[in-house]
Amino acid sequence: MVNRILRSILAFVCIDTLIIQAAITRLVKANVSGAVLAIGDGANDVAMLQEADVGVGISGQEGMQAALASDYTITQVL
Numbered sequence: 151m152v153n154r155i156l157r158s159i160l161a162f163v164c165i166d167t168l169i170i171q172a173a174i175t176r177l178v179k180a181n182v183s184g185a186v187l188a189i190g191d192g193a194n195d196v197a198m199l200q201e202a203d204v205g206v207g208i209s210g211q212e213g214m215q216a217a218l219a220s221d222y223t224i225t226q227v228l
Contacts, residue, residue: 171198179203190216 165171171190175198179186188195188202192212196219199205207220217223 168194168197171195172201174198175201190220192216195219 165174171188171194175186175188179201185203187204187206188198189206189208190196190199191208191210193215195207195216199207199216199220204222205220206222206224207216207218209217209223209225
């Protein structure tokens with residue numbers, strides 16, 4: 151499974167456990183040559199956003215924690 155994720159251009163991860171999100175982000179960073187982008191909208195995404203090469207926080211209903219911890223912030227997703 152990990153090899154399949156690492157060979158993919160995009161890995162979409164929906165996990166509420168912040169420790170697992172950050173660990174997956176570290177694993178991907180250690181095994182790919184490109185930059186790793188993480189997108190999150192809540193406090194549970196903060197560790198993942200900080201671990202990624204580029205973090206994008208979505209401000210809104212989940213609060214501002216993700217937006218404050220990210221490199222870039224957006225206010226809505228179309």
